[in-house]
Amino acid sequence: MIATYLKAPFQFEQRNVPIPEIGPDDVLFKVKACGFCGHDMILAKYAAKDWEPFGHEMSGVVEKVGANVRHLAVGDKVVLETSTFNPLSASSRNGRVDLDKDIINYMVPRTSMGFAEYTVAPASLCVKFDNMSFIEGSMIEPLGVAVDMFKVAEVGLNDDVLVVGIGPIGLMAIQLVKAAGARKIYAAGLSKSPKRAELAKKFGADEVIYTDVVDLKTYPFERGGVDKVLLTAPPALIEPCTHTLNMGGILSFIGIAYGEGAMASFDSNLVHHRKIQIRASDAVPALYFPMCIDLVESGKVDLKSLVSHTFQLKDAVESLKAYINDPANAVKAIMTNE
Numbered sequence: 001m002i003a004t005y006l007k008a009p010f011q012f013e014q015r016n017v018p019i020p021e022i023g024p025d026d027v028l029f030k031v032k033a034c035g036f037c038g039h040d041m042i043l044a045k046y047a048a049k050d051w052e053p054f055g056h057e058m059s060g061v062v063e064k065v066g067a068n069v070r071h072l073a074v075g076d077k078v079v080l081e082t083s084t085f086n087p088l089s090a091s092s093r094n095g096r097v098d099l100d101k102d103i104i105n106y107m108v109p110r111t112s113m114g115f116a117e118y119t120v121a122p123a124s125l126c127v128k129f130d131n132m133s134f135i136e137g138s139m140i141e142p143l144g145v146a147v148d149m150f151k152v153a154e155v156g157l158n159d160d161v162l163v164v165g166i167g168p169i170g171l172m173a174i175q176l177v178k179a180a181g182a183r184k185i186y187a188a189g190l191s192k193s194p195k196r197a198e199l200a201k202k203f204g205a206d207e208v209i210y211t212d213v214v215d216l217k218t219y220p221f222e223r224g225g226v227d228k229v230l231l232t233a234p235p236a237l238i239e240p241c242t243h244t245l246n247m248g249g250i251l252s253f254i255g256i257a258y259g260e261g262a263m264a265s266f267d268s269n270l271v272h273h274r275k276i277q278i279r280a281s282d283a284v285p286a287l288y289f290p291m292c293i294d295l296v297e298s299g300k301v302d303l304k305s306l307v308s309h310t311f312q313l314k315d316a317v318e319s320l321k322a323y324i325n326d327p328a329n330a331v332k333a334i335m336t337n338e
């Protein structure tokens, strides 16, 4: 079978490798669609020191099941959670599955991942679906990330909300914020990505702020600032975002960077006196997949409009390079395997 690998900076290659064997608790997952995400981009840009397989946002069909697997059958259409909680762990038994560290994890070294014809996955990570396309299915994992960030922020009726970062996750979050009854939605992104700004407006953003042109800290928000910030952008943005929050504001944060970029600082007096809460969202273990599938199947969340680039697995090397070099139009790139 074909499997794709990457190495920093921005090198991709495909190899012919054997179809992997499965263990008793696994499935052989025939990949039908797989998204290229921000995490893969960080690997490709600088984090992958050696060749490694990639791709974890996937939908597909169960090709084989291990001897112990009861809840899945060959032919089932499934999406993959990147990890799930262990029901036997102390935190799960104490009612906090979200805090479990003893997770069952897809994100461990393996010979092939989503950018391949097949991958092996623990069966407990597969969630069945019926009424959406495989391309939509491949975006359930990032939608779960957006739902987690949204829930952590406790967005409520009549809140003014700022969503910082209008990549796929931010654009999904705008739709959730709109559905939750926010009063006014501000979206902040970079001016080099007009396509993303257009989508932000389509999904309900009232105003788009280009952070490379306008200073967020002095932006004339209608109520002086906002009640909630959903931040899906590098940690350096935490500081300017604290200035945009009104009294009692909550900032929900999922930006990732490594090395120097991981450090963040802010004015603690401002945070203290405005009683601001900075909260981390981290969708590990993955949660909310059934809800995400419902949101898409019922039409509450539009994932199709996010897809800017699609290509076949065999063309992945060239197509990923083309996607990376097209920031004006790039939103979401999805590989399909039909």
Ligand SMILES: [Zn+2]
Pocket (backbone or CB within 6 Å): 037, 038, 039, 056, 057, 141, 142
């Ligand atoms: Zn991802």
